[in-house]
Amino acid sequence: MNSKPANKPSPSERASDNPPSPVINKAKVYVLIETTTLRDEICDHLIQRGFDSIVIDSNKRQENIPTIIDCTALIAETSQLGHHLIKELNNSNTPVIVVSHEDTIHERLRAVRSGSTYFHPCPINYSDLNSSLDKATIPRDRRSYKILIIDDDEMLASYHGMIINRAGMKIKKITDPLLSLDAIDTFLPDLILMDLYMPSCSGAELARIIRQKEKYSGIPIIFLSTESDLNEQMNAMEFGGDDFLSKPVSPERLVAAVSNRARRATELNLISSDLKVLAAELKTKTIDLDDALTTARSSEALKDRLLATMSHEIRTPINGILGIMDKLLQSGLDSNQHKLAEIVLSATESLLTILNDTLDYSKLEAGMMSLEKIEFSLSKVSEQVLSLFHETASNKGVSLQCMTDTQVPEVLYGDPVRVKQVLINLLNNAIKFTDHGSVKIMISTKEEDTDRITILFEVIDSGIGMTSDQLNNIFDEYKQAEKSTSRTYGGTGLGLSICKRLASIMGGDVGVTSKKNEGSTFWFTAILYKKVNQQDHDSSAKTSTNSIVDYSDKKLTALIVEDNEVNQMIISSYLQKHGIPSTSVDNGEISITELSNQHYDLIFMDCEMPVLDGYQATQMIRMNEKLLKKNRTPIIAMTGNTLAGDREKCLDAGMDDYLTKPIKKDALATLLEKWIE
Numbered sequence: 298m299n300s301k302p303a304n305k306p307s308p309s310e311r312a313s314d315n316p317p318s319p320v321i322n323k324a325k326v327y328v329l330i331e332t333t334t335l336r337d338e339i340c341d342h343l344i345q346r347g348f349d350s351i352v353i354d355s356n357k358r359q360e361n362i363p364t365i366i367d368c369t370a371l372i373a374e375t376s377q378l379g380h381h382l383i384k385e386l387n388n389s390n391t392p393v394i395v396v397s398h399e400d401t402i403h404e405r406l407r408a409v410r411s412g413s414t415y416f417h418p419c420p421i422n423y424s425d426l427n428s429s430l431d432k433a434t435i436p437r438d439r440r441s442y443k444i445l446i447i448d449d450d451e452m453l454a455s456y457h458g459m460i461i462n463r464a465g466m467k468i469k470k471i472t473d474p475l476l477s478l479d480a481i482d483t484f485l486p487d488l489i490l491m492d493l494y495m496p497s498c499s500g501a502e503l504a505r506i507i508r509q510k511e512k513y514s515g516i517p518i519i520f521l522s523t524e525s526d527l528n529e530q531m532n533a534m535e536f537g538g539d540d541f542l543s544k545p546v547s548p549e550r551l552v553a554a555v556s557n558r559a560r561r562a563t564e565l566n567l568i569s570s571d572l573k574v575l576a577a578e579l580k581t582k583t584i585d586l587d588d589a590l591t592t593a594r595s596s597e598a599l600k601d602r603l604l605a606t607m608s609h610e611i612r613t614p615i616n617g618i619l620g621i622m623d624k625l626l627q628s629g630l631d632s633n634q635h636k637l638a639e640i641v642l643s644a645t646e647s648l649l650t651i652l653n654d655t656l657d658y659s660k661l662e663a664g665m666m667s668l669e670k671i672e673f674s675l676s677k678v679s680e681q682v683l684s685l686f687h688e689t690a691s692n693k694g695v696s697l698q699c700m701t702d703t704q705v706p707e708v709l710y711g712d713p714v715r716v717k718q719v720l721i722n723l724l725n726n727a728i729k730f731t732d733h734g735s736v737k738i739m740i741s742t743k744e745e746d747t748d749r750i751t752i753l754f755e756v757i758d759s760g761i762g763m764t765s766d767q768l769n770n771i772f773d774e775y776k777q778a779e780k781s782t783s784r785t786y787g788g789t790g791l792g793l794s795i796c797k798r799l800a801s802i803m804g805g806d807v808g809v810t811s812k813k814n815e816g817s818t819f820w821f822t823a824i825l826y827k828k829v830n831q832q833d834h835d836s837s838a839k840t841s842t843n844s845i846v847d848y849s850d851k852k853l854t855a856l857i858v859e860d861n862e863v864n865q866m867i868i869s870s871y872l873q874k875h876g877i878p879s880t881s882v883d884n885g886e887i888s889i890t891e892l893s894n895q896h897y898d899l900i901f902m903d904c905e906m907p908v909l910d911g912y913q914a915t916q917m918i919r920m921n922e923k924l925l926k927k928n929r930t931p932i933i934a935m936t937g938n939t940l941a942g943d944r945e946k947c948l949d950a951g952m953d954d955y956l957t958k959p960i961k962k963d964a965l966a967t968l969l970e971k972w973i974e
Contacts, residue, residue, distance in 0.1 A: 324369040324434060329353045329377045330396065335419065339372060339396070342423055346430065370394055370414075370433035375404055378411040392433040396421060431571075432564055442466045442559040445486035447477050447503070448521065449495040453544075457490060457521075457551065464552040466559075474498040478506070481513060488559040493522035504537035515569060517562045519554060521546070611937065616959030618645045620867030623962075649959065668802060670826065673713035675752070676701055679738055682720045690728050695736055697728075702741040705752065711825040715799050720754060722792040723819045727758035734759030734816070743822055750827060751805065755820045763811040772797045772807060796821060845966065848973055849876025856897040857881040858888040858914065859935065860906045864958075868901060868935075871965050885914025892918060897930060899972065902952065904936040911936075912950040919951040931972045935960065 326348045330336040336352065343350040348369070368391060373383060375397040383393055392414040397404045400418035408416050415429040444461050448454035451472050458468040469484045471477060474495050481489075489507070493500040500520055507513045517539040534541065540558055542551065622642040630638060679699045690697045720738065727736045736758045744751040763771070772793050797807045805822030855872055857879050859865050865881040872879045877899070882888050886909040888900070900918070904911040915932055922929060934947040937958040944955050954968055 325349050325351055326430070327351050327353050327368050327371040329371060329373040329383075331374055331376060332398075335374070335396065335421075339421070339426075342426070343430075346427065348430070370430065372396060373413075375399075375408060378407060378413070383411060383413075392429075394426070394429050394433070431567065442487045442556060443484060444468050444488050444490055444555055444559070445477075445480055445484055446470045446490045447474055447480075447495075447500075448472065448490075448492040449474070449497075450492065453492075460548045460551055461490075461555055464556065466556065474500075474503050477503060478510075481507070481516070486516060487563060488555060489516055489518045490555060491518055491520055493520045500538075501532075501536035508537040515562060515566045517558045519558060614863075615645060615649050616937075617861065617863030617867065619649075619959045620870075621863065624867075624870065668712040668715060670710050670712065672708060672710055674707055675705060675709060675716075675740060676707065678713050678717050679720070679740065682717055682724055683738070685721065686724055686728055690736065693728070693731070694733055695728060695731050696734075697736055699738040699740070704742045705740055706750065706827060709750070709752075709825040710828065711823065712803070715803060716754075716823060719796045719799050719821055719823075720756070722796050723754075723756040723821070726792065727756050727760065727817070727819070731758045731760030731816075736760075748827055749824055751822050751824050753820060753822050755818055757816070757818045759816040762813045762815050762817055763809075764813050768809060768811060771809060845874055846970065847876040848969070851876075851973065853877050853898040853973065854896075855879040855899040855901060856888060856891060856895075857901045858885060858906070858911065859901070859903040860884055861903075864903075864935075864960075868960060868965075871960070871962055875966070875969055877969075885909030885911060885917075888914055889917055889921070892921075892930075899969075900930055900932045901935055901956070902932050904934055904947065911952075912946070915951045933968060933972075 324347075326343050328336060328340055328343070328350050330339065340350040340352065351368070370392045371383065372394045373396070375395060377383070378395070393412060394415045394417065395408040395411075395413040396417050396419060397408070398419050405416055414433070417426055417429070444466050446454050446458050446461075446468060448457070448470075449472050451470075454470045454472060458470050462468050469480060469486070471480050474491075475497055477489075491500045491503065495503075500522075504518050504520075507516070507518065518537060519540040519542060520538045521542050521544055523544045539562075540554060542554060546554075619642070622638055622645065625638050626635065626642070679701065683697055683699055687697060724736065724738065736756065739753075739755040739757060741753050741755075742750060743753040793807075800807045800821040800823060804824035807819070807821040809817060809819045811817035853876075855877050857865055857868050857872075859868065859881060860883050869879045869881060879901075880891065880895070880897075882891055884906045885902075888902070889909075891897075892900075902911040902915060906914075909917075911934065918930070918932065921927070931954070932952045934952045934955045935958060936943065936947070936955075947955050954972070956964060956968060
């Protein structure tokens with residue numbers, strides 16, 4: 298073979314009139330392919346695999362190649378199947394790999410009749426070609442096979458050994474089957490030729506013993522016996538044999554059976570070794586995936602704990618700020634002070650909105666957000682939404698309006714809170730990105746049947762608009778039209794993603810059309826109901842009102858268990874407006890002592906407190922009520938934790954209801970109505 302020059306020659310240049318020189322420690326593969334691109338592609342692949350590819354010029358006989366019988370394989374195109382090299386390689390038992398531009402039965406038959414070993418259609422699957430090359434590297438010279446002969450008849454064993462040895466294979470004979478295991482360990486045979494009937498240990502018994510050892514399981518066993526009965530042969534196969542020869546066996550039949558079976562076993566052992574490697578790699582990857590899954594689950598749990606802690610720790614001071622600002626705005630402030638107080642209140646509510654967006658997304662992501670089905674008015678919902686943004690829009694000189702199609706029913710059933718949440722998100726964005734012109738809400742009917750109606754909500758603005766590229770992922774989480782958007786206009790990038798998920802759980806969808814500098818139209822659909830089951834209607838019949846109900850005539854008292862003094866003061870003032878006096882304590886341990894000395898009609902229990910938290914305190918209160926046979930006192934949880942499962946955790950601890958911080962007056966009023974009435 299030619300030595301490699303500084304500039305790498307093309308595969309075709311390696312073909313020359315002179316025979317190639319042998320290369321030590323490299324398996325040689327001859328390439329007999331006329332198609333240039335296919336030839337170069339295969340040669341490059343062979344070189345990458347560590348083979349020495351030798352290109353044969355099909356127009357020259359090259360009969361003087363001295364190394365032809367030493368090559369590992371020949372890769373030939375079907376057009377070259379008549380080449381004299383193929384006949385020479387067939388005579389030397391060298392594998393021929395055929396590549397064909399057609400994959401038909403006729404092409405495959407032609408390849409088989411020419412003596413080919415493997416067939417690969419174009420385009421070449423190099424994984425399959427590698428497998429063929431791996432098998433081709435298995436020694437096929439009979440001189441490499443080692444045959445162990447086990448027969449108590451020494452003369453017959455010597456005769457069979459002589460025939461096999463003359464065929465070029467190595468042999469070892471033993472006449473005592475009890476010595477066979479030692480012989481297998483020292484000789485390491487490729488095949489065992491064994492007499493079926495022996496006095497000290499029959500071939501069937503010995504085969505079972507050999508098969509019991511894992512390291513011997515891949516060694517083929519050929520039984521020899523004077524019995525020619527088919528049942529006898531089948532029984533021999535069941536004992537662990539791979540083939541059966543009836544005595545007397547012709548030399549040709551013996552050599553063919555032994556050499557072919559040894560070759561196949563060698564190929565199977567190679568495949569088995571590859572499978573074991575793959576199995577080990579698969580096991581390692583499985584362990585890695587399990588570790589990754591465990592880590593992911595731990596990360597998810599850590600994220601949930603972080604969000605829960607963040608929710609509680611942030612909501613508690615927000616609750617205090619909102620409560621104080623509400624009381625402050627109702628006091629005698631001058632106009633300047635009132636304006637400053639409103640700014641603080643607005644900033645605090647914005648902070649609460651960001652927190653709610655993050656936590657709402659976590660709930661939606663976990664699939665834990667449920668929908669109500671209560672009676673409500675779409676016109677009232679739209680009016681409430683518009684009133685929230687009236688001042689902001691007015692200050693920017695942007696007109697706000699809502700137009701509802703006359704075909705939309707006045708009263709529907711569904712979740713007004715979630716409808717309002719999507720509208721607020723879309724309207725907030727529209728006003729945020731509109732400096733002049735108008736923003737309007739359009740409500741119409743998209744589809745309708747006997748019980749259900751699909752409502753289409755559109756929020757149309759004359760704002761800055763977006764390009765088609767910016768619209769591609771506008772509803773993805775943490776995405777905004779441009780990186781500069783959050784710096785200029787604020788926001789978490791979660792609002793539209795939440796809208797998409799909320800619309801989905803309401804049976805609808807979301808979308809947007811927009812043009813740069815001309816405005817945008819964001820829309821969503823929701824399936825609402827014209828009527829509900831009586832059971833659903835009864836469960837949702839009671840709704841909160843803005844009026845404050847006075848319960849002073851009922852002579853009720855409440856216990857507030859809360860470690861934050863500001864929150865104590867706010868909840869106490871809310872209860873006082875309803876005519877309910879209250880007592881406040883700082884932790885769960887003090888609450889248990891207080892309840893042993895004084896009766897209370899309602900208990901408002903913070904969940905996270907020092908000394909004894911709300912969950913533990915509630916469990917102890919319920920235990921005392923059971924032991925002393927007292928009536929069950931309603932315990933209302935107060936917590937900043939609003940993630941999936943938090944409500945269930947409170948109820949499992951023995952609490953009766955749930956208030957989310959910051960506590961709103963309307964939510965408290967609804968809850969009082971529920972438990973007092």
